[in-house]
Amino acid sequence: MPLTLHLGPDDLARCRFAISPLCQTHEALRMLRRPARHGYHRAWLGRTRRTLAGLDLSPLWLFVPRPGGYTPDFLGAPPDDPFPSIDDELARMRATDPCLARAETARSLACTPGLAESAAGRAALDDPAGTVRRLADLTERAWHALIAPDWPRHRAVLEADIAHRSRRAADGGLDALLTGLHPGIDWAGHTLTLRMYGDLADAQRADGRGVLLMPSVFVWPDVVSGFARPWQPTVVYPARGMGRLHSAPAPRPPEALARLLGHQRAAVLTGLTTPASTTELARRHGLAPSTVSAHLTVLREAGLLDARRQGYYVLYARTALGDALAEGRHPGAVSRGPWSSWVSRGGS
Incomplete structure (x- = not known):
């Protein structure tokens, strides 16, 4: 039993x-x-x-x-x-x-x-x-x-x-x-x-x-x-x-998303299968940290990413809307609750 x-x-x-x-x-x-x-x-x-x-x-x-x-x-x-x-x-x-x-x-x-x-x-x-x-x-x-x-x-x-x-x-x-x-x-x-x-x-x-x-x-x-x-x-x-925490290669962004956002920006969004820092993303995608930082800023302002400081690093993660776009789902499937993919320390 x-x-x-x-x-x-x-x-x-x-x-x-x-x-x-x-x-x-x-x-x-x-x-x-x-x-x-x-x-x-x-x-x-x-x-x-x-x-x-x-x-x-x-x-x-x-x-x-x-x-x-x-x-x-x-x-x-x-x-x-x-x-x-x-x-x-x-x-x-x-x-x-x-x-x-x-x-x-x-x-x-x-x-x-x-x-x-x-x-x-x-x-x-x-x-x-x-x-x-x-x-x-x-x-x-x-x-x-x-x-x-x-x-x-x-x-x-x-x-x-x-x-x-x-x-x-x-x-x-x-x-x-x-x-x-x-x-x-x-x-x-x-x-x-x-x-x-x-x-x-x-x-x-x-x-x-x-x-x-x-x-x-x-x-x-x-x-x-x-x-x-x-x-x-x-x-x-x-x-x-x-399973993707340590060694997974960055996934290829959907073609439609790449046409909408541009290939580099779509690749950064799609590659955030787990939260990561600017430095890590730059290394993963072969881009300059300043370029990645600019992409992250645009994606965050569009409500597709959220950010949180962990010690000396700022880690970026997709929001629910970012998940939907990266995974090729219609945004209407996203929960109507808060977009943040993070839990605040106070549990709010």
Whole structure:
């Protein structure tokens, strides 16, 4: 039997999105343990290979078992805020109750026969507070080495996914939102069914707190669901556009769009399948940054792009109208809500 979450009125009213840098870090580490999932991230792996060689991740590998195993939820606990910082999440991780940490580490170690009785397993169980500290320190190192350099682009993709799904919800309600999350997720009769999971006896149940939905760059092709209490029921799913994040060539613009906007401007618009900076777009299209900047200004003034600062960069993303034109859809199919493809920090 698959895992099912029966959502009552309170759950439906409290479904929410969040972006978690801590979760992204641990999903990246889980992806490294599963070579078959590397396809979309080979360019990222190529850039980080030397960094990976200098990181001793063995203490974390104890708790990232092979497929079908359990990873302690405190390593990537569902965030309370929609857009937490990595520092806030690491502080929360370091404050994990030792009793909870021991219970979750014991469950994780039990997934690998003999691991709990090994020297490393016994040490982890004998000092759960120390285990939490060591894992948090190593997670922080992994974040800075592997995720932080690409985080502005990753976060932009995650925010664009949430904006897209929010538009679906605005147009078609929760049915439209929940039926399109992932091919392995079904929604019918107020029941969310995750067909990739078995319905375990101790699986987390919806209890009026709603379900937390978190897009991920690294979770493909799976869906991940948090099981253990006291965490809020959570579904982590592959973000829309993550497959084009690192290595996809710029798509060719439709001929009609090129005649309307000019080939270069149409190529810039069509090439923004994921948010990108002026410098990145200039490199991708072989244009001068000043030329790209001029095209971006015109496209933004026409309501086809939006922009948002991420750290030292300004990233550009298509609006709903820009999506429609780039994808060859009639603009009348665009939602009559706000055109912005971005979610503001306040969730407004």
